[in-house]
Amino acid sequence: MGDRRQPRLTLASLRVLRAFLENPQQHLAGVDIQKLSGVATGTLYPIVLRFESLGWLDSKWEDIDPKEAGRPRRRFYWLTADGFARANEALSHLGREVPAWT
Amino acid sequence: MDIKNVLAITLLKVAVNRTSPKALRERLGEEWQAHLDALPDGLPKLSAAAGFFWSTFRQENEKIRLVFLIHCEAIFLLFFMCSLKKIAYLPTMSACGIVVGVLGTLMIYWAPIATIKNLEYIDDEISYLGNGRKLSHEAIYCIGFFVVLGAIQAYSYSYLFSQGLVHNALGLPPALAIGLVCIAFACPPSGMYVLAKMERRQFSRWHKKLEGLRDSQEEARYAEIRRIITLTGSVAVCLGLIAQLPTTLF
Numbered sequence: 608m609g610d611r612r613q614p615r616l617t618l619a620s621l622r623v624l625r626a627f628l629e630n631p632q633q634h635l636a637g638v639d640i641q642k643l644s645g646v647a648t649g650t651l652y653p654i655v656l657r658f659e660s661l662g663w664l665d666s667k668w669e670d671i672d673p674k675e676a677g678r679p680r681r682r683f684y685w686l687t688a689d690g691f692a693r694a695n696e697a698l699s700h701l702g703r704e705v706p707a708w709t
Numbered sequence: 710m711d712i713k714n715v716l717a718i719t720l721l722k723v724a725v726n727r728t729s730p731k732a733l734r735e736r737l738g739e740e741w742q743a744h745l746d747a748l749p750d751g752l753p754k755l756s757a758a759a760g761f762f763w764s765t766f767r768q769e770n771e772k773i774r775l776v777f778l779i780h781c782e783a784i785f786l787l788f789f790m791c792s793l794k795k796i797a798y799l800p801t802m803s804a805c806g807i808v809v810g811v812l813g814t815l816m817i818y819w820a821p822i823a824t825i826k827n828l829e830y831i832d833d834e835i836s837y838l839g840n841g842r843k844l845s846h847e848a849i850y851c852i853g854f855f856v857v858l859g860a861i862q863a864y865s866y867s868y869l870f871s872q873g874l875v876h877n878a879l880g881l882p883p884a885l886a887i888g889l890v891c892i893a894f895a896c897p898p899s900g901m902y903v904l905a906k907m908e909r910r911q912f913s914r915w916h917k918k919l920e921g922l923r924d925s926q927e928e929a930r931y932a933e934i935r936r937i938i939t940l941t942g943s944v945a946v947c948l949g950l951i952a953q954l955p956t957t958l959f
Contacts, residue, residue, distance in 0.1 A: 615829075
């Protein structure tokens with residue numbers, strides 16, 4: 608079970624959550640989250656790390672060999688079931704339509 | 710290679726080296742590099758790298774340390790100006806005492822009515838500052854800056870004094886007067902060092918105590934944080950009263 612502590616939900620963190628909720632089954636890299644949420648990198652990574660430490664997000668490295676691919680691996684993030692429920696709860700307070708967990 | 714890309718890579722390296730805890734460095738280094746690679750060259754890369762650099766401040770919540778250092782610096786500069794008789798000593802002390810006392814009283818009143826969100830925020834701040842007693846890089850740079858500044862000022866002031874260009878108002882022997890001037894200029898960095906160390910020690914203690922309560926009931930943890938706020942408020946009130954004392958006595 609994830610950490611039940613409620614993080615500070617700033618506008619930027621809500622935008623990050625919304626980006627995940629709109630793509631609940633997708634694994635998103637940092638650059639994708641930035642494009643979808645419009646949050647600057649300086650704010651984005653502390654938020655993502657924080658949600659991950661609270662168990663709202665999970666992450667894994669891209670399954671490639673950096674030498675073969677000629678670029679560094681990306682790290683993908685996705686919402687956990689607990690994170691999905693908590694994010695929905697947080698955004699529903701703001702009157703957002705709640706998507707279903709499939 | 711474009712200068713903006715060179716700058717972006719340099720900023721990225723600095724940001725990775727500043728990342729705390731160290732365990733995160735390797736991960737974020739690779740992740741951020743991948744992020745930069747996905748962006749077009751030039752300004753987008755540079756602005757993203759600047760963001761990574763900024764995020765290291767947010768991870769460590771160093772803004773708190775910076776605010777603390779700025780306050781220390783302001784207080785020491787105030788006392789320094791007082792010692793040079795640029796500001797009347799007693800009224801300044803009294804004014805500082807009143808401000809500190811009022812802030813302390815507000816903290817004591819606020820402690821029992823602080824919301825859980827406020828308490829969580831304080832808990833998070835203490836957790837971020839962690840157990841380490843080492844000073845942050847910012848504190849060390851700040852102290853170093855004041856050491857250099859103090860040395861230059863002490864040398865210049867002593868030189869002017871020895872040349873008779875500064876009036877010896879107290880009629881002290883020159884060697885003693887120069888010694889006192891050197892001590893006065895050494896006060897800001899040494900005071901900042903002592904205060905920064907005290908801050909680290911105190912946060913470390915609080916962190917350990919709160920860690921001990923981690924597995925117990927949540928209410929006990931919040932009660933401890935309320936106690937910390939009340940204690941800090943009481944210390945501020947006492948300091949405020951002490952600072953006001955000289956004006957009362959004389």
